Amino acid sequence: MSKTTTILLAEDEAVLAHIVKESLETRGFKVIHCADGEAVMSTYQEHHPDLLVLDVMMPKKDGFTVAKEIRNINAQLPIIFLTAKSQTKDVVEGFTVGGNDYLKKPFSMEELIVRMQNLLRSTTVKEADSEVITVGNYTFDVAKQQLQFQQGESVELTHKESQLLFYLLQYKNEILERSFILNTLWDTDDFFTARSMDVYITKLRKKLSKDETIKIINVRGIGYKLLV
Known part of the structure; x- marks a missing residue:
């Protein structure tokens, strides 16, 4: 800081x-x-x-x-x-x-x-409106909720996908705990919400799939880790 x-x-x-x-x-x-x-x-x-x-x-x-x-x-x-x-x-x-x-x-x-x-x-999410973050061969425009692969096509993210990716990047190469992200983005950590988050993780993996060096791995029983 x-x-x-x-x-x-x-x-x-x-x-x-x-x-x-x-x-x-x-x-x-x-x-x-x-x-x-x-x-x-x-x-x-x-x-x-x-x-x-x-x-x-x-x-x-x-x-x-x-x-x-x-x-x-x-x-x-x-x-x-x-x-x-x-x-x-x-x-x-x-x-x-x-x-x-x-x-x-x-x-x-x-x-x-x-x-x-x-x-x-x-709290840094609320201060990130103009931030553009490099994710491997992608750039992530936080405000526009958009991923761009090098100089190629852009991929639109939903608001929840964008928030989730931002948090994963804050913990890049570290574990992002499931309970923390569920309570932060969904205000609850019940079973059904956890399954919903798994779906969003799958969607992010697909949208980042052009760069094979980027991995979002599941740390069983704890959370997720974004490897770049």
Whole structure:
């Protein structure tokens, strides 16, 4: 990333907050910590973070209430909830009020970081309107949703195909997790939606087939990998 990614961490457990803050900072993130929900809004307005890590049970104002307030002024900011509450209704409420992800305590720092990176990557789709990406012997015009093979014919992509290809390219030669892409593009990861995504993958393979060096492989039980 061209600039340091700023994380706003709202967590009232001092020891946990210290561990998370220190761990993220050693990985190059800038972390601003709030110890209660009431301080989040003013801190957000001062620093304009790239992502919000938000505890649910906090003094003065709970995380769900804070998320609602943030969403009133910023519909795009990635929000990850941290919580010891594990009932389904709590998870549902977290997503309903505007959360993008939900991590139950106790959690590993590696899992938190992976989830953060996934969300930060996903926001780049909205900034890619003028981007043209090289894919082997193709060029991919994100705004036009179009693939062009060298100087030859162009292939039109549907909106969903274009989004899916963009994410695969963000994870080029790495694994793109099925659950992440399903929840990001389809808002659900149920069986029928997963089958639908498989169909889109097949269509992309066909549209990229003029370049035999490009492969979209299925990593069984995990996701897909675009090899270029």
